[in-house]
Amino acid sequence: MTKKALIAMSGGVDSSVAAYLIKEQGFESTGITLKLFDNEDIGEKKEKTCCSLDDIDDARSVCYKLGIPYYVYNFKDSFKENVISRFISAYENGTTPNPCIDCNRYIKFEKLMRRAEELDFDYVVTGHYAVIEHNAETGRYLLKKSADSSKDQSYVLYSLTQKQLAKTLFPLGNMTKEQTREIAEKLGLINAHKHDSQDICFVPDGDYAKFIEQYTGRTYPHGSFVDEGGKVLGEHKGIIRYTVGQRKGLGLALPHPMYVKKKDLDKNEVILCENSGLFSRELYATDINLITCDRIDKPIRVKARVRYNQSEQSAVVEQIDENTLHIVFDEPQRAISYGQAVVLYDGDYVVGGGTICRTPETK
Structure with a gap:
């Protein structure tokens, strides 16, 4: 019986080539794009983030060219709960979030895999650069670095469970990015030269603090910059604006470089130190x-x-x-x-x- 594969397609070249390769391997393939948010939800009026209408159009175009079905799944509520809310909570509690890991963990390889099982798909396919192997001696599935060290994404996939690894395919794992683009060019795919997304998808301008304030409607009180001995060095503009190791953007005139060491939420203080203290x-x-x-x-x-x-x-x-x-x-x-x-x-x-x-x- 032909195995069925559900391919998560962002509209980019990686997932598009992954779809082509899986189809060529003989899988009954279906492409899907996850609708994770509306741009109005994140303060964007134009469709310029991933999962935008342009990306959906690109993914649909690729699926049409490959001759496979294509659908859009609405995962906005799950994304808000498991990614955006966790992102905001982390900054509010003085830590530094990693939303790409949360998205992989709670959306692509939990919610999406559950949906795939409900629809009787055998595998979920993504365009990640990593390799999955099965060790016959131990019976365990293993996660291995990509052949392209410059694109390796194993770091953001560490939370994959044995069940998820068994039901996931990474067709690009043994390829380089250059090889991926070459395949897309030969196929004449619309996104063969599309730029990779660099920013967090729901914070396209990179201003995390502005996003949090707009999204929550909250303002975060100013407080004091202090050194490790408690001496006040100046005023900070809200504790969510600073991360460990940060030097630029402190707005202080100091006799020597100082960096964010940690944050004291109870006192609303940002503690600074010299580089050696980090x-x-x-x-x-x-x-x-x-x-x-x-x-x-x-x-x-x-x-x-x-x-x-x-x-x-x-x-x-x-x-x-x-x-x-x-x-x-x-x-x-x-x-x-x-x-x-x-x-x-x-x-x-x-x-x-x-x-x-x-x-x-x-x-």
């Missing part, structure tokens, strides 16, 4: 997901990343309870931010990861 060797992560194993039974050496664009760093990880990891780096790491993901690697394979919740000084 480094930590240890962190704790919660809300964990492990891929290569069910549990880390003893300390193991890994490579780790504490942000998407960081190079991997040598470390030792220990699982201290069912939902917490303790990670000690060989070398101190700069500007570890609560709310971001730490993702662990063994060579090219993702061991797992979690959400950074504290460093030892905040016990």
Whole structure:
């Protein structure tokens, strides 16, 4: 019996070529675009964000050219609850969110996979650059880095469960971006040279604080910048406007460079330090997901990343309870931010990861 594949299509070149490759592999293919928000909801009047009408038109055009059905699914309520609300809550609580990970976790590989099962599809397909393998000896599905290291997206996919990995296909995992565009050009796809989306889709201008204030209708009170000894250095413009490691945009005239170290919500203070004060060797992560194993039974050496664009760093990880990891780096790491993901690697394979919740000084 022919397997059925539901292909998540953003209107970009990656998901379009993924659709073509899956169809060529003999799957009964259907393309879908997820409607995640209306532009009016995020203060945009023009259709210039991903999931806009232009993107829907591009995805529909590709599906027509490939001869496969195409539909638009309304996931706006789920996106508001699981991505936008989490994004706002993180900033309001002094942490730094990662909405792309939340979107993958709660929308594409939870809500969408559930919808696919309800409609009797065997697989969900996306244009992510990563590889899924099955280890016959252990019976586990593994997540591996993309062949194109410059496009690898394994970091934002660490939360995939064994069930989700078993029902997901990444046709672009062993390809480079250049190869993807070459296929799109040969097919004459409308989006062969379409630029990749760089910004968070619902904050297209990158001004997170303005988005939060417009979306919530709330204003965030000014407070004090202070040094680590509590000395007042000036006035900040609302605690949501600052992230750990930030130097630019503080609006202060100081005798030497200072950076955001942390935020005190109770006092509404932003604590600044010199660059040397931003480094930590240890962190704790919660809300964990492990891929290569069910549990880390003893300390193991890994490579780790504490942000998407960081190079991997040598470390030792220990699982201290069912939902917490303790990670000690060989070398101190700069500007570890609560709310971001730490993702662990063994060579090219993702061991797992979690959400950074504290460093030892905040016990």
